[in-house]
Amino acid sequence: MGIPRERVLEWLAAYDPDEITIGVVASHSSLQILHGARQEGFKTLGIAVGDNRRRLYSAFPGAQPDEWLMLEDYRELLTQAEWLRQRNVIIIPHGSLVEYLGAENFRNLELPSFGNRDILKWESNRESQRQWLELGGCTMPAVVNDPHDIDGPVIVKYAGAKGGRGYFIARDYRDFRRNVNLEEEFTIQEYVIGCRYYMHFFFDPIASDGYQVRGIGNNTGKKLGRLELLSMDRRDESNVDEFYKLGSLRDLREMNLEPSFVVTGNQPVVIRESLLPKAFELAEGTVAASYELEDEAFGMIGPFCLEAIVTDQLEFKVFEISARIVAGSNPFVGGSPYSDLNEYRMSTGRRIARSIRNSLNKGCLDELIS
Numbered sequence: 001m002g003i004p005r006e007r008v009l010e011w012l013a014a015y016d017p018d019e020i021t022i023g024v025v026a027s028h029s030s031l032q033i034l035h036g037a038r039q040e041g042f043k044t045l046g047i048a049v050g051d052n053r054r055r056l057y058s059a060f061p062g063a064q065p066d067e068w069l070m071l072e073d074y075r076e077l078l079t080q081a082e083w084l085r086q087r088n089v090i091i092i093p094h095g096s097l098v099e100y101l102g103a104e105n106f107r108n109l110e111l112p113s114f115g116n117r118d119i120l121k122w123e124s125n126r127e128s129q130r131q132w133l134e135l136g137g138c139t140m141p142a143v144v145n146d147p148h149d150i151d152g153p154v155i156v157k158y159a160g161a162k163g164g165r166g167y168f169i170a171r172d173y174r175d176f177r178r179n180v181n182l183e184e185e186f187t188i189q190e191y192v193i194g195c196r197y198y199m200h201f202f203f204d205p206i207a208s209d210g211y212q213v214r215g216i217g218n219n220t221g222k223k224l225g226r227l228e229l230l231s232m233d234r235r236d237e238s239n240v241d242e243f244y245k246l247g248s249l250r251d252l253r254e255m256n257l258e259p260s261f262v263v264t265g266n267q268p269v270v271i272r273e274s275l276l277p278k279a280f281e282l283a284e285g286t287v288a289a290s291y292e293l294e295d296e297a298f299g300m301i302g303p304f305c306l307e308a309i310v311t312d313q314l315e316f317k318v319f320e321i322s323a324r325i326v327a328g329s330n331p332f333v334g335g336s337p338y339s340d341l342n343e344y345r346m347s348t349g350r351r352i353a354r355s356i357r358n359s360l361n362k363g364c365l366d367e368l369i370s
Ligand code: ATP
Pocket: 141, 155, 157, 161, 162, 163, 164, 165, 167, 189, 190, 191, 192, 193, 196, 235, 237, 261, 307, 309, 319, 320, 322
Protein backbone atom coordinates (compact mmCIF):
# COMPACT_ATOMS: atom_id res chain seq x y z
CA MET A 1 0.00 0.00 0.00
CA GLY A 2 1.91 3.05 1.22
CA ILE A 3 0.92 6.69 0.97
CA PRO A 4 0.14 8.09 -2.50
CA ARG A 5 2.66 10.72 -3.55
CA GLU A 6 -0.08 13.33 -4.16
CA ARG A 7 -1.10 13.21 -0.49
CA VAL A 8 2.47 13.79 0.69
CA LEU A 9 2.71 16.76 -1.64
CA GLU A 10 -0.59 18.16 -0.28
CA TRP A 11 0.68 17.90 3.29
CA LEU A 12 3.94 19.62 2.40
CA ALA A 13 2.14 22.39 0.53
CA ALA A 14 0.25 23.17 3.75
CA TYR A 15 3.44 23.29 5.86
CA ASP A 16 4.93 26.61 6.94
CA PRO A 17 8.58 26.46 5.75
CA ASP A 18 9.65 28.73 8.62
CA GLU A 19 8.13 26.45 11.23
CA ILE A 20 9.40 23.02 10.15
CA THR A 21 9.90 20.75 13.15
CA ILE A 22 12.14 17.69 13.13
CA GLY A 23 10.41 14.81 14.92
CA VAL A 24 11.99 11.57 16.04
CA VAL A 25 11.26 8.61 18.29
CA ALA A 26 13.56 9.03 21.29
CA SER A 27 15.77 5.98 20.77
CA HIS A 28 18.40 4.49 18.42
CA SER A 29 20.18 7.58 16.94
CA SER A 30 17.82 10.27 18.19
CA LEU A 31 20.42 12.12 20.27
CA GLN A 32 22.46 13.04 17.20
CA ILE A 33 19.33 13.66 15.08
CA LEU A 34 17.93 16.12 17.64
CA HIS A 35 21.32 17.72 18.23
CA GLY A 36 21.91 18.09 14.47
CA ALA A 37 18.41 19.51 13.86
CA ARG A 38 19.04 22.11 16.51
CA GLN A 39 22.40 23.04 14.98
CA GLU A 40 20.64 23.66 11.67
CA GLY A 41 18.08 25.92 13.37
CA PHE A 42 15.03 23.62 13.42
CA LYS A 43 12.49 23.16 16.18
CA THR A 44 12.55 19.62 17.53
CA LEU A 45 10.02 17.15 18.86
CA GLY A 46 10.71 13.90 20.71
CA ILE A 47 8.28 10.99 20.72
CA ALA A 48 8.46 8.59 23.64
CA VAL A 49 6.65 6.00 25.71
CA GLY A 50 7.22 6.31 29.46
CA ASP A 51 8.62 9.14 31.56
CA ASN A 52 11.96 7.38 32.05
CA ARG A 53 12.85 7.88 28.44
CA ARG A 54 11.94 11.54 28.60
CA ARG A 55 13.90 12.03 31.81
CA LEU A 56 17.01 10.57 30.19
CA TYR A 57 17.17 13.51 27.80
CA SER A 58 17.67 15.93 30.68
CA ALA A 59 21.12 14.31 30.91
CA PHE A 60 21.89 15.54 27.36
CA PRO A 61 20.78 19.18 27.13
CA GLY A 62 22.28 19.61 23.63
CA ALA A 63 19.78 17.07 22.34
CA GLN A 64 16.73 17.87 24.46
CA PRO A 65 13.68 18.31 22.22
CA ASP A 66 11.71 21.56 22.35
CA GLU A 67 8.52 19.56 22.74
CA TRP A 68 7.48 16.00 23.57
CA LEU A 69 4.69 13.76 22.35
CA MET A 70 4.18 11.16 25.07
CA LEU A 71 2.39 7.96 24.08
CA GLU A 72 1.05 4.88 25.87
CA ASP A 73 2.22 2.71 23.01
CA TYR A 74 4.23 3.50 19.86
CA ARG A 75 1.40 2.36 17.60
CA GLU A 76 -0.59 5.31 18.94
CA LEU A 77 1.62 7.41 16.68
CA LEU A 78 -0.61 6.30 13.79
CA THR A 79 -3.54 8.18 15.35
CA GLN A 80 -1.47 11.28 16.16
CA ALA A 81 -0.42 12.07 12.60
CA GLU A 82 -2.80 14.99 12.17
CA TRP A 83 -1.62 16.62 15.43
CA LEU A 84 1.95 16.23 14.21
CA ARG A 85 1.17 17.65 10.77
CA GLN A 86 -0.37 20.73 12.42
CA ARG A 87 3.08 21.26 13.96
CA ASN A 88 4.81 20.98 10.55
CA VAL A 89 6.60 17.81 11.67
CA ILE A 90 8.91 15.86 9.37
CA ILE A 91 9.69 12.53 10.97
CA ILE A 92 13.18 11.06 10.66
CA PRO A 93 12.91 7.28 10.43
CA HIS A 94 15.38 5.01 12.17
CA GLY A 95 15.56 1.32 13.01
CA SER A 96 13.59 1.63 16.24
CA LEU A 97 10.72 3.56 14.66
CA VAL A 98 10.32 0.88 12.01
CA GLU A 99 10.61 -1.89 14.59
CA TYR A 100 8.17 -0.34 17.10
CA LEU A 101 5.54 0.51 14.49
CA GLY A 102 6.05 -2.45 12.17
CA ALA A 103 7.27 -1.91 8.59
CA GLU A 104 3.76 -1.88 7.09
CA ASN A 105 2.41 0.63 9.64
CA PHE A 106 5.41 2.85 9.05
CA ARG A 107 4.76 2.82 5.31
CA ASN A 108 1.20 3.96 6.02
CA LEU A 109 2.05 6.59 8.65
CA GLU A 110 0.25 9.74 7.50
CA LEU A 111 3.14 12.06 8.14
CA PRO A 112 5.89 13.46 5.89
CA SER A 113 8.90 11.23 6.38
CA PHE A 114 12.52 11.99 5.46
CA GLY A 115 13.84 9.78 2.65
CA ASN A 116 12.04 7.19 0.57
CA ARG A 117 9.94 4.88 2.68
CA ASP A 118 9.23 2.61 -0.29
CA ILE A 119 12.88 1.59 -0.30
CA LEU A 120 12.09 -0.30 2.91
CA LYS A 121 10.33 -3.06 1.07
CA TRP A 122 13.56 -3.71 -0.83
CA GLU A 123 15.64 -3.51 2.30
CA SER A 124 13.51 -5.62 4.62
CA ASN A 125 13.44 -8.79 2.53
CA ARG A 126 16.70 -10.74 2.11
CA GLU A 127 15.94 -11.84 -1.45
CA SER A 128 15.03 -8.38 -2.76
CA GLN A 129 17.95 -6.88 -0.88
CA ARG A 130 20.26 -9.30 -2.70
CA GLN A 131 18.66 -8.40 -6.06
CA TRP A 132 19.26 -4.69 -5.34
CA LEU A 133 22.85 -5.02 -4.10
CA GLU A 134 23.93 -7.39 -6.88
CA LEU A 135 22.42 -5.05 -9.47
CA GLY A 136 24.61 -2.37 -7.91
CA GLY A 137 27.73 -4.51 -8.36
CA CYS A 138 28.17 -5.77 -4.78
CA THR A 139 29.43 -9.30 -4.16
CA MET A 140 27.45 -10.95 -1.37
CA PRO A 141 28.22 -14.04 0.72
CA ALA A 142 27.09 -17.22 -1.08
CA VAL A 143 23.77 -18.76 -0.01
CA VAL A 144 23.52 -22.48 0.82
CA ASN A 145 20.05 -23.64 -0.23
CA ASP A 146 20.22 -27.19 1.13
CA PRO A 147 21.62 -27.66 4.67
CA HIS A 148 23.03 -31.06 3.57
CA ASP A 149 25.44 -29.09 1.36
CA ILE A 150 27.11 -27.28 4.27
CA ASP A 151 30.79 -28.09 3.96
CA GLY A 152 32.50 -25.18 5.73
CA PRO A 153 31.51 -22.47 8.17
CA VAL A 154 28.11 -20.92 7.54
CA ILE A 155 25.98 -18.46 9.46
CA VAL A 156 22.29 -19.23 9.89
CA LYS A 157 20.10 -16.12 10.01
CA TYR A 158 16.45 -15.99 10.97
CA ALA A 159 14.03 -13.72 9.09
CA GLY A 160 13.11 -10.58 10.99
CA ALA A 161 15.72 -11.23 13.72
CA LYS A 162 17.02 -7.89 14.89
CA GLY A 163 20.60 -7.19 15.77
CA GLY A 164 21.77 -10.72 15.02
CA ARG A 165 19.74 -12.30 17.84
CA GLY A 166 19.52 -16.09 17.50
CA TYR A 167 22.01 -16.38 14.62
CA PHE A 168 24.44 -19.25 14.87
CA ILE A 169 27.49 -20.67 13.13
CA ALA A 170 27.53 -24.23 11.79
CA ARG A 171 30.39 -26.16 10.22
CA ASP A 172 28.40 -29.09 8.90
CA TYR A 173 24.90 -30.56 8.71
CA ARG A 174 25.17 -32.02 12.24
CA ASP A 175 25.93 -28.61 13.71
CA PHE A 176 23.06 -27.15 11.76
CA ARG A 177 20.56 -29.77 12.99
CA ARG A 178 21.70 -29.36 16.55
CA ASN A 179 21.05 -25.62 16.64
CA VAL A 180 18.35 -24.84 14.12
CA ASN A 181 14.83 -23.84 15.03
CA LEU A 182 12.84 -25.27 12.13
CA GLU A 183 9.72 -23.34 13.16
CA GLU A 184 11.36 -20.14 11.93
CA GLU A 185 12.23 -19.02 8.43
CA PHE A 186 16.02 -18.97 7.98
CA THR A 187 18.76 -18.33 5.43
CA ILE A 188 22.11 -20.13 5.39
CA GLN A 189 25.00 -17.95 4.28
CA GLU A 190 28.67 -18.64 3.75
CA TYR A 191 30.49 -17.37 6.88
CA VAL A 192 32.99 -14.89 5.49
CA ILE A 193 36.28 -14.68 7.34
CA GLY A 194 37.66 -11.17 7.45
CA CYS A 195 37.20 -7.78 9.07
CA ARG A 196 33.86 -6.02 9.26
CA TYR A 197 33.28 -2.42 8.19
CA TYR A 198 29.92 -0.68 8.49
CA MET A 199 30.22 2.21 6.04
CA HIS A 200 27.89 5.16 6.58
CA PHE A 201 27.13 6.90 3.31
CA PHE A 202 24.81 9.78 2.51
CA PHE A 203 23.15 10.41 -0.82
CA ASP A 204 21.89 13.92 -1.52
CA PRO A 205 19.81 14.02 -4.72
CA ILE A 206 19.55 17.83 -4.74
CA ALA A 207 23.27 18.63 -4.49
CA SER A 208 24.96 19.22 -7.85
CA ASP A 209 28.58 19.36 -6.64
CA GLY A 210 31.00 16.84 -5.08
CA TYR A 211 31.17 13.12 -5.96
CA GLN A 212 28.27 12.80 -8.40
CA VAL A 213 26.56 9.46 -8.90
CA ARG A 214 25.58 8.65 -12.46
CA GLY A 215 22.58 6.54 -13.34
CA ILE A 216 22.50 3.10 -14.96
CA GLY A 217 19.82 1.33 -17.04
CA ASN A 218 16.94 3.70 -17.78
CA ASN A 219 18.88 6.56 -16.22
CA THR A 220 22.21 5.85 -17.93
CA GLY A 221 24.62 8.72 -17.54
CA LYS A 222 22.09 10.97 -15.79
CA LYS A 223 23.49 12.88 -12.80
CA LEU A 224 21.52 11.57 -9.82
CA GLY A 225 23.14 13.50 -6.97
CA ARG A 226 26.01 13.69 -4.53
CA LEU A 227 27.47 10.77 -2.57
CA GLU A 228 29.36 11.32 0.69
CA LEU A 229 31.08 8.99 3.09
CA LEU A 230 30.27 10.30 6.57
CA SER A 231 31.80 7.73 8.90
CA MET A 232 32.50 4.05 9.58
CA ASP A 233 32.04 1.83 12.60
CA ARG A 234 32.41 -1.72 13.75
CA ARG A 235 29.79 -3.20 16.02
CA ASP A 236 30.48 -4.74 19.36
CA GLU A 237 28.66 -8.05 19.28
CA SER A 238 28.04 -10.03 22.40
CA ASN A 239 29.35 -12.57 22.92
CA VAL A 240 31.13 -13.52 19.67
CA ASP A 241 33.63 -10.66 19.97
CA GLU A 242 35.03 -11.92 23.26
CA PHE A 243 34.51 -15.64 22.78
CA TYR A 244 38.03 -16.43 21.69
CA LYS A 245 39.24 -15.72 25.22
CA LEU A 246 37.67 -18.97 26.37
CA GLY A 247 39.39 -21.20 23.80
CA SER A 248 38.48 -22.85 20.49
CA LEU A 249 34.95 -23.40 19.18
CA ARG A 250 35.37 -27.07 20.16
CA ASP A 251 36.33 -26.13 23.76
CA LEU A 252 33.33 -23.84 23.90
CA ARG A 253 30.95 -26.51 22.67
CA GLU A 254 32.24 -28.83 25.37
CA MET A 255 31.07 -26.12 27.77
CA ASN A 256 27.72 -25.98 25.94
CA LEU A 257 28.41 -22.44 24.74
CA GLU A 258 27.52 -21.06 21.30
CA PRO A 259 28.57 -17.64 19.94
CA SER A 260 25.83 -15.03 19.58
CA PHE A 261 25.74 -11.75 17.64
CA VAL A 262 23.74 -9.35 19.80
CA VAL A 263 24.78 -5.74 19.22
CA THR A 264 25.78 -3.95 22.42
CA GLY A 265 27.72 -0.93 21.10
CA ASN A 266 29.79 0.56 18.29
CA GLN A 267 33.40 1.56 17.75
CA PRO A 268 34.79 4.08 15.26
CA VAL A 269 37.03 2.68 12.53
CA VAL A 270 38.62 3.80 9.29
CA ILE A 271 39.40 1.61 6.31
CA ARG A 272 42.75 1.39 4.57
CA GLU A 273 42.84 4.40 2.23
CA SER A 274 43.56 2.31 -0.87
CA LEU A 275 40.22 0.52 -0.28
CA LEU A 276 38.19 3.74 -0.45
CA PRO A 277 37.79 3.75 -4.27
CA LYS A 278 36.20 0.29 -4.09
CA ALA A 279 33.98 1.34 -1.17
CA PHE A 280 32.75 4.31 -3.21
CA GLU A 281 32.25 2.14 -6.28
CA LEU A 282 29.99 -0.20 -4.30
CA ALA A 283 28.03 2.66 -2.74
CA GLU A 284 27.68 4.42 -6.08
CA GLY A 285 26.40 1.24 -7.72
CA THR A 286 23.95 0.71 -4.86
CA VAL A 287 22.51 4.21 -5.24
CA ALA A 288 22.36 3.95 -9.04
CA ALA A 289 20.63 0.55 -8.78
CA SER A 290 18.05 1.91 -6.32
CA TYR A 291 16.78 4.19 -9.09
CA GLU A 292 16.24 1.15 -11.30
CA LEU A 293 14.35 -1.13 -8.92
CA GLU A 294 10.90 -0.05 -9.97
CA ASP A 295 9.39 1.98 -12.78
CA GLU A 296 9.38 5.66 -11.94
CA ALA A 297 11.40 4.74 -8.87
CA PHE A 298 12.06 7.32 -6.24
CA GLY A 299 15.30 5.64 -5.09
CA MET A 300 17.75 5.95 -2.20
CA ILE A 301 17.69 9.33 -0.43
CA GLY A 302 19.76 10.33 2.60
CA PRO A 303 21.77 8.04 4.88
CA PHE A 304 22.44 4.37 4.19
CA CYS A 305 24.94 1.85 5.45
CA LEU A 306 26.78 -0.86 3.55
CA GLU A 307 27.81 -3.62 5.91
CA ALA A 308 30.78 -5.49 4.52
CA ILE A 309 33.50 -7.96 5.37
CA VAL A 310 36.91 -7.36 3.78
CA THR A 311 38.85 -10.58 3.28
CA ASP A 312 42.63 -11.08 3.31
CA GLN A 313 42.41 -10.91 -0.49
CA LEU A 314 41.11 -7.34 0.03
CA GLU A 315 37.74 -8.29 -1.42
CA PHE A 316 34.52 -6.77 -0.10
CA LYS A 317 31.61 -9.08 0.65
CA VAL A 318 28.54 -7.00 1.42
CA PHE A 319 26.21 -8.91 3.73
CA GLU A 320 23.59 -6.25 4.38
CA ILE A 321 22.34 -2.75 3.58
CA SER A 322 20.43 -0.47 5.95
CA ALA A 323 18.59 2.15 3.91
CA ARG A 324 18.40 4.76 6.70
CA ILE A 325 20.49 6.17 9.53
CA VAL A 326 22.23 3.43 11.53
CA ALA A 327 23.09 3.54 15.22
CA GLY A 328 26.70 2.88 14.19
CA SER A 329 26.92 6.58 13.30
CA ASN A 330 26.40 7.53 16.97
CA PRO A 331 30.13 7.77 17.81
CA PHE A 332 30.39 10.69 15.37
CA VAL A 333 28.19 13.39 16.92
CA GLY A 334 31.26 15.64 16.72
CA GLY A 335 32.33 14.61 13.20
CA SER A 336 34.52 11.82 11.83
CA PRO A 337 37.83 11.45 9.96
CA TYR A 338 35.76 11.41 6.74
CA SER A 339 33.00 13.98 7.33
CA ASP A 340 35.51 16.47 8.76
CA LEU A 341 37.06 16.66 5.29
CA ASN A 342 33.76 17.98 3.92
CA GLU A 343 32.71 20.09 6.85
CA TYR A 344 33.87 20.09 10.42
CA ARG A 345 31.66 18.38 13.02
CA MET A 346 29.06 17.07 10.58
CA SER A 347 27.22 14.08 12.07
CA THR A 348 24.75 12.01 10.06
CA GLY A 349 21.94 13.55 12.14
CA ARG A 350 23.12 17.03 11.29
CA ARG A 351 23.62 16.09 7.62
CA ILE A 352 19.96 15.06 7.44
CA ALA A 353 18.91 18.43 8.89
CA ARG A 354 21.32 20.23 6.56
CA SER A 355 19.80 18.59 3.49
CA ILE A 356 16.31 19.61 4.66
CA ARG A 357 17.59 23.17 5.21
CA ASN A 358 19.16 23.28 1.72
CA SER A 359 15.99 21.95 0.12
CA LEU A 360 13.91 24.63 1.90
CA ASN A 361 16.29 27.29 0.57
CA LYS A 362 15.95 25.88 -2.96
CA GLY A 363 12.18 25.34 -2.65
CA CYS A 364 12.39 21.60 -3.30
CA LEU A 365 11.68 19.95 0.06
CA ASP A 366 9.35 17.48 -1.68
CA GLU A 367 12.37 15.85 -3.38
CA LEU A 368 13.58 14.52 -0.03
CA ILE A 369 10.29 13.48 1.51
CA SER A 370 7.88 10.57 1.08
P1 ATP B 1 20.74 -5.57 11.70
O1 ATP B 1 19.39 -5.57 11.07
O2 ATP B 1 20.78 -5.04 13.09
O3 ATP B 1 21.82 -5.01 10.81
P2 ATP B 1 20.68 -8.37 11.22
O4 ATP B 1 19.82 -9.07 12.20
O5 ATP B 1 20.13 -8.11 9.87
O6 ATP B 1 21.19 -7.07 11.90
P3 ATP B 1 23.23 -9.05 10.08
O7 ATP B 1 23.68 -7.63 10.09
O8 ATP B 1 22.93 -9.68 8.78
O9 ATP B 1 22.01 -9.19 11.09
O10 ATP B 1 24.30 -9.94 10.85
C1 ATP B 1 24.60 -9.78 12.22
C2 ATP B 1 26.08 -10.02 12.45
O11 ATP B 1 26.45 -11.34 12.03
C3 ATP B 1 26.98 -9.10 11.63
O12 ATP B 1 27.19 -7.87 12.25
C4 ATP B 1 28.25 -9.92 11.50
O13 ATP B 1 29.06 -9.85 12.65
C5 ATP B 1 27.74 -11.33 11.41
N1 ATP B 1 27.57 -11.77 10.01
C6 ATP B 1 26.46 -11.60 9.24
N2 ATP B 1 26.61 -12.18 8.04
C7 ATP B 1 27.85 -12.72 8.04
C8 ATP B 1 28.59 -13.51 7.08
N3 ATP B 1 28.07 -13.86 5.90
N4 ATP B 1 29.84 -13.92 7.43
C9 ATP B 1 30.37 -13.61 8.65
N5 ATP B 1 29.70 -12.91 9.60
C10 ATP B 1 28.47 -12.47 9.30
